[in-house]
Amino acid sequence: xxTMGTILRHGSPAxxxxxxxxxxxxxxxxxAFGVTEPDAGTDTTRISTFAxxxxxxYIVSGRKIWISRAEHSDLMVLLCxxxxxxxxxxxxxxxxxxxxxxxxxxxxxxTIRPVRTMLNHATTELFxxxxxxxxxxxxxxxxxxxxxxxxxxxxxRILIASECIGDAKFFIDRASAYAKERNVFxxxxxxxxxxxxxxxxxxxxxxxxxxxxxxxxxxxEAGEPCGTEANMAKLTxxxxxxxxxxxxxxxxxxxxxAEEYDIERKFRETRLYQVAPISTNLILSHVATHVLDLPxxx
Ligand SMILES: Cc1cc2nc3c(=O)[nH]c(=O)nc-3n(C[C@H](O)[C@H](O)[C@H](O)COP(=O)(O)OP(=O)(O)OC[C@H]3O[C@@H](n4cnc5c(N)ncnc54)[C@H](O)[C@@H]3O)c2cc1C
Numbered sequence: 001x002x003t004m005g006t007i008l009r010h011g012s013p014a015x016x017x018x019x020x021x022x023x024x025x026x027x028x029x030x031x032a033f034g035v036t037e038p039d040a041g042t043d044t045t046r047i048s049t050f051a052x053x054x055x056x057x058y059i060v061s062g063r064k065i066w067i068s069r070a071e072h073s074d075l076m077v078l079l080c081x082x083x084x085x086x087x088x089x090x091x092x093x094x095x096x097x098x099x100x101x102x103x104x105x106x107x108x109x110x111t112i113r114p115v116r117t118m119l120n121h122a123t124t125e126l127f128x129x130x131x132x133x134x135x136x137x138x139x140x141x142x143x144x145x146x147x148x149x150x151x152x153x154x155x156x157r158i159l160i161a162s163e164c165i166g167d168a169k170f171f172i173d174r175a176s177a178y179a180k181e182r183n184v185f186x187x188x189x190x191x192x193x194x195x196x197x198x199x200x201x202x203x204x205x206x207x208x209x210x211x212x213x214x215x216x217x218x219x220x221e222a223g224e225p226c227g228t229e230a231n232m233a234k235l236t237x238x239x240x241x242x243x244x245x246x247x248x249x250x251x252x253x254x255x256x257x258a259e260e261y262d263i264e265r266k267f268r269e270t271r272l273y274q275v276a277p278i279s280t281n282l283i284l285s286h287v288a289t290h291v292l293d294l295p296x297x298x
Contacts, residue, residue: 002033002152002155002156002159003031003032003033003077003152004019004020004023004031004075004077005151005152005155006077006097006139006148006149006151006152007019007020007077007099007139008020009148009151010097010139010140010148010151011099011139011140012139014136015099015136015137015139019075019099028074028075029072029073029074030069030072030073030074031069031073031074031075031076031077032067032068032069032070032073032075032076032077032102033067033068033076033077033152033156034064034067034070034076034077034078034079034100034126035047035064035079035149036064036065036066036067037049037062037063037064037065038063038065038125042278042279042282043298044079044146044149045085045091045092045095045146046085046091047062047079047080047081047095048062048081049061049062049063049064049078049079049080049081049128050062050080050081050082050084051080051081051082051096051098051133052082053082053135055135056134056135056136057132057133057134057135058082058098058132058133058134058135058137058138059130059131059132059133060078060080060098060100060109060128060130060131060132060133061128061129061130061131062080062128063125063126063127063128064078064125064126064128065115065125065126066115066123066124066125066276067123067124067125067126068121068122068123068124069122069123070102070112070122070123070124070126071112071114071122071124072122073102074101074102074103075099075100075101075102076099076100076102076105077097077098077099077100077139077149077152078097078098078099078100078133079095079096079097079145079146079149080095080096080098080145081094081095081096082094082095082096082142082143082145083143088143092146092147093143093144093146094143095143095145095146095149096138096139096142096143096144096145097138097139097140097145097148097149098133098137098138098139099133099137099139100131100133100137101137105131105133108131108132109128109129109130109131109132110126110127110128110131111126111127111129112124112125112126113125113126113127118268119265119268119269119271119272120265120269121269121272150227153230153277153278154216154220154226154227154230155220155230156277157216157230157231157233157234157277157278158213158216158217158220158226158230158233158234160234160237160238160273160276160277161209161212161213161216161230161233161234161236161237161238162213162217162237163273164209164234164237164238164240164241164270164273165206165209165210165213165237165240165241167241167244167245167266167269167270168202168205168206168209168237168240168241168243168244169206170266171202171241171244171245171247171248171263171266171270172199172202172203172206172244172248174248174252174261174262174263175199175202175244175247175248175251175252176190176199178251178252178255179195179196179199179251182253189251195251198247198250198251199247199251201243201247202240202243202244202247202248205236205239205240205243205244206240206241206244208236208240209233209236209237209239209240210237212229212232212233212236212237213233213237215229215233216229216230216232216233217233227286227290228286228287228290228291231278231283231286231287232283232287234273234277234278234283235280235283235284237273238270238273238274238280239274239280241270241273242270242271242273242274244270245263245266245267245270245271246267248263248266248267249263249264249267285297285298
């Protein structure tokens with residue numbers, strides 16, 4: 001999982017020793033990534049969950065939304081403010097990353113409320129009321145957490161992009177098989193170019209996106225800057241999987257809506273990736289301003 005890359009790259013030797021071997025063996029279960037807040041949305045610098053230092057602890061208060069896997073995780077990488085935005089030299093300063101041991105936190109200052117969604121995804125809302133976290137759980141330096149989290153976000157975008165490629169392959173495989181076996185007007189529907197061409201187009205788009213994802217993953221693995229490539233990979237892959245989903249539903253006709261074919265389920269699932277972990281608009285905005293030097297819109 002991308003989450004613990006933050007500890008791998010920025011954690012202390014003691015933190016790495018405490019967590020990473022147990023994660024590798026599976027002794028420590030899933031990990032959650034606590035960034036998004038209801039009043040900040042995509043504008044992460046406006047998060048307000050605050051960790052105040054008291055002796056050897058941080059006392060955390062605030063709220064998070066859309067935190068996946070929280071109920072099933074042993075650990076969470078939490079982004080919070082340790083300095084108010086208005087007091088920081090830059091909006092992205094004054095944020096810190098804490099490792100939260102969920103097994104100790106739940107019921108002792110942390111409440112988890114599941115959020116039901118249109119897809120099978122265990123996501124939650126979190127309420128922090130004076131949750132005590134040992135100061136030894138601070139990752140890296142206080143106030144520099146935003147840059148540690150950005151690394152993890154690139155990994156997450158590449159991982160989700162890879163998932164979209166898998167989704168697209170699923171839709172293409174299912175649609176091709178169905179188009180060959182379904183007979184209407186005395187012949188396989190796949191003999192009609194009106195049915196073939198969308199399947200072929202989905203394959204072309206998926207293949208192009210897969211090259212983009214491989215490129216971004218290669219840069220990430222080499223430790224090179226890859227923010228733009230991770231973003232572009234996520235955009236192209238999420239659009240390829242959504243096109244393939246729509247194509248597969250259409251190819252299956254009425255049966256695309258039947259639960260037993262799994263098309264409608266995957267159709268709902270793959271739609272998420274144009275919104276999370278970052279929406280398409282924000283990627284376009286990144287490319288426009290950081291690559292093409294167009295004026296900043298926000
Ligand atoms: C199922 C699910 C699981 C998630 N899991 C996690 C998780 O584990 N951890 C976590 O921290 N977060 C998680 N998220 C949150 C996810 O990263 C955010 O939902 C996503 O980044 C979008 O933020 P938002 O929902 O606040 O949308 P908003 O920021 O409110 O944006 C709403 C819409 O407005 C558009 N928009 C906003 N500003 C601009 C602008 N300046 N220009 C153009 N368009 C703009 C956006 O593109 C978007 O379409 C999850 C979300 C979902 C739905």
